[in-house]
Amino acid sequence: MFFPIALAAICCAPMLTACDSREGETVESAYVLPPYPDPSYAFKRNGTSSVDYLECSLLSEPLDHIYESYLRGANVMYAANRLRVQQYFDAGEFGLAPRQAIAASPLHRNDSAKVLRDLEELFSATARLSGLGQPSPSVTRNRRATMGTSGFVGAHIGDVNVAFADERGVVVAEVFPEMVRGALYLDKVLNTHLDEALLDDNALRSAHENGVLLPGRNYTALEHHWDLAYGYYQFWKPYAETAALPVLRGSRIALYNAFARGRQALTEYRYEDAREALRIIRRELSKVVAVHAMYLLVGERTMANLEEDVQNALPFVSQALGAVYALQFTRKDDGRPHFSYDETAQLLAQLTAGNGLWDKQRLLGDENTSGSLRAVAQSIGQRYGLRIADVVRRN
DSSP states (O other), X not given: OOOOHHHHHHHHGGGOOOOOOOTTOOOOTTOOOOSSOOOOOOOEETTEEOOOOHHHHHHHHHHHXXXXXXXXXXXXXXXXXXXXXXXXHHHOBTTBOHHHHTTOSTTTGGGHHHHHHHHHHHHHHHHHHHTTTSSSHHHHHTSBOBTTBOEEESXXXXXXXXXXXXXXXXXXXXXXXXXXXXXXXXXXXXXXXXXXXXXXXXXXXHHHHTTOOOTTSSXXXXXXXXXXXXXXXXXXXXXXXXTTSGGGTTHHHHHHHHHXXXXXXXXXXXXXXXXXXXXXXXXXXXXXXXXXXXXXXHSXXXXXXXXXXXXXXXXXXXXXXXXXXXXXXXXXXXXXXSSOHHHHHHHHHHHTSTTGGGOHHHHTOOTTSTTOHHHHHHHHHHHHTOOGGGGSOOO
């Protein structure tokens, strides 16, 4: 059973008080800290939980390890390191292989080889940044990045927050998590586990209604699909909680209630209600993904750093590249993708054209400047009914 957030908000409303601010503190007037946690997403059969999405965290662990241990610090200077990265990606752990899960939904299966190639190119690019194959790898890794030359970005090579950029200024390590968030986690939610075809599958319905449980488990296949979608949504949930942006103010609540109500509808065989919950999740989560990409492109953090020094902005704009890539895994109300693989590739080509991310003047151009951050953000917003003003915080 679940407790709808909307009801919780009504019940708790009389208890809400204004937040105090310290002297000299900047307060975002649009930001309101949620005064209550999400209710538990809990469902039981015969007194025992029927929810299991452990798979989601197990699949993410090798990818997190690749990022933290190899990509972020450009630590692929030896062939053995490059092999380990590939092994983590190909085989994963506990029988869950990231390679097999990337862009694996029926909707994106035709593009999966291209998506895998793009991700593996990040591994190869990191190897080049690390100096793999060079007589002295550290010389390549420890040089300062400049336009047309790869290297580190930051005050000193030994700094904790140092980053490594390629010749175009792309910090390849920062592209990786955003691409994975789209090609794996988002694809799992919207295109694998919350596809209408599952609700229309007579065999799945029959097994569900007859209480046929998966071997050794306490849930039906149809229930497990829904729970896995909720589990993979956890990787996007922080971006639905960006209450500082009014456009997302109700997203976290809408998404939680849709997940919980849809799961409850399944237990009661109310398939049309589950279908409506699915559509709400598709619409709301796709909006969250678009806002995330647009914010990384033109939000105050990116713009402030870019205006000060282009090197400071390279990690943030690189994150934006990965977030733009993820847009191809969002879906319209009718089930079609908002963007195709080729369309996202065109947006990325515009952002990295010419001198790449070193071209501060182009990046800071207006909406009519090809390859500017604002032009790309505007192009994205038009697909989702969003404006640039929607992703800029109001003080």
